[in-house]
Amino acid sequence: MFLRVAVYFVLLSCLLPVFSACSAVRLDAQTQNTIPASGSIETTTDTAKVKYKTGSWTIPEVAPCALIGKAEAEAVMGLLKNEPKPGGTAIDGTACAYISPEPFVVTVGIISTNSFELRKLDSGNRMINNLGDEAYVTNPNAFEDVYLLARQENVAVMINVTAGAWDEEKVERYRIAKTLAQTALAHLLLKTGENPDS
């Protein structure tokens, strides 16, 4: 009996410093991560009215850097530091990176429509009207980076705008993401042989 109580006591008292250490770590973290005030996103609808749609895991065999050229990107986001280059993964797809000297980074990824659906109904998402068949932005982080996912017919893209220390008034990251998503979707449909007007 005594030993059992002693073991409990020792184990629990070992945990106390750990608990306090954990709470200390969290003190510095900025935990507010709300969607920016209206104006950043043109029109939004509640995800509660959005339905899951069937999709596919197929990813079009198109190089993401072939979707938006340097000049096209510069027209939207200003001068680039260098040529667009492979920018890593985008959920199950692959992305192209556009790096501005500001510094801020935009990646344009081609994803499967299933991946688009996979995240569509996550909490904190906001739907965007007038972009593809469906589009949404995910709940932003403390840096207010933009993750915009858009789907049109059998193709889907994910645009990520990672914000650096820039002038907030000068660059509207949501506008950049939306414009690039529109262009990427249109080009992707053309390259996969679909009609963008259908």
Added chain:
Amino acid sequence: MSNSFKRIFLIFGRVIRHLYSVAPVLLPLIILIGTGLRGLDFGTHWDEKYYQIRPVRTMLTTGILLPQHYGYPSFNYWVNAAGLLPDAVVALKDKKGKEERILDALDSPAYLMRLRTIYLIIVSLSVLWAYLLVLIWRQSWIEALLAALFLGLSWEVAYHIRWVATDGMLMQFGAMTILLTMVSQMKPETSWWRHLAAAAAALGFGTKYPGGLLIVPVLFSGYLLWDKKSYRSLVSSWVKSVFIFTGIYLLTTPATILQPVEFLKGVTYELYHYSTGHAGHTVPVGLQHGWRMLVYFSSVLFSHYAPIAWFCFLLVIVGSYALVKESLKLAALFFCFPVLYVLYFCTQRAMVARNLLVVVPFLAILAGRGAMFVWENLKFKCKVLTIGNFRFTVLQSAFAAFIITIFAINAGWLIYAAETVADRGTDRFVRETVAYISANTNHRFLLSPRVQAHLTKIEKTPVANVTNDLSQADRVILYSSEGQRHWQDWRANNFWLATTWFGPYEMNFNVYPNWWGDDRIIVITMEEAKQNEILIVK
């Protein structure tokens, strides 16, 4: 009247005594479930919506209650459908659109969180089964608590059990099967325990196909209890077990009979899938696969900290020795499933760590046995300490303090990891990266474009030991999504891939670098980066 009171009092006393001996298991269970709930909202998991929830939608929309997806057997789909009950009750009150309302609930984040909670709690029962097994078998609550702590405070176990997936569920049925099988050996006067073990094995099989191997210890138990007089009694006991096993399995997965073609397609696809490999999880069959599993069990499984994991695995080896030494018969019964299971996976080309979960309760029980064996053999002639009725040597107390420290570190890590999940989306991880760079002045870091962008938000002046010159850097810091062109290019189970990382610890990045969920900042040595052809050093 007084006799009745006396009887009730005696029964009550017995119940209290039983509860009292089971109470210690609450310690690992509370930590495991508490941290599990804290980190439940971890974001995207590959399989949950598509392979776990979508088949439930199919069951409901077709109305024939068959999931039409047979890559897994169907037990999980019944659990997932049961998770809809609260929504179904609410929907029943509506006059119109009951079906639509239930189907809408399937896609809601609230349903996903509810399902994860259900899985977390059911799978946590593995800890209770392991505890009860040791308590009944070894008659020692300390050894039972040790086994439960080794299991319940393993980070690998802790993050896997938050997933709506078949593997944790199989672990739970695996632990339940071996508990009931061992009890059938302790109580040979009734065959009920063996029948229950066959039922638990069937539920394991109904959860994941390789779980079918759970029938082996049940049949072996029947053999061990055979009186060796007539083969008829042995065959009869086996037939009963197989009958129960098959019957309950078919209840969980009726499509085996009702949709045999679709069912076979699902099974053969998975057989093909595992025999040909799975993206970065592909490994050569045989010894190499076995070696990788051994490294996982010995260096990763029991703790986030490799030295602790090694020590715990050493206890597994000691425990195995002690078990074999004590009773070869019971040792054979205990080992037959995990050995066969690991051997089966050695013949496959896909190594996905979550498949190995079912083996973990066995290893935890062995680690507990090993710890007790070491304790019992530390009775050297040195100073003896006395606490209550217990007497132990200085060496024993030092060993106990060491074990308690290990558990405290593991528990602390579970709490820390859960807190990082709760802090998803905050700037905590970028701040931690800046602090890491500043603290490691002996290294020169090359930063990826996205990390550079984020660092300028926190620390406007560049840190002194950051370089843009590839030849000058010995460490690379990047977001995991910037590492490879395709998720399939990441080599999984590369246990020393990232030196450290800053982001949610909702899973072990070195085990699942191809994770589709949240991004995280990873630190990799230049050598590893080059070996793994990380994009920014190419």
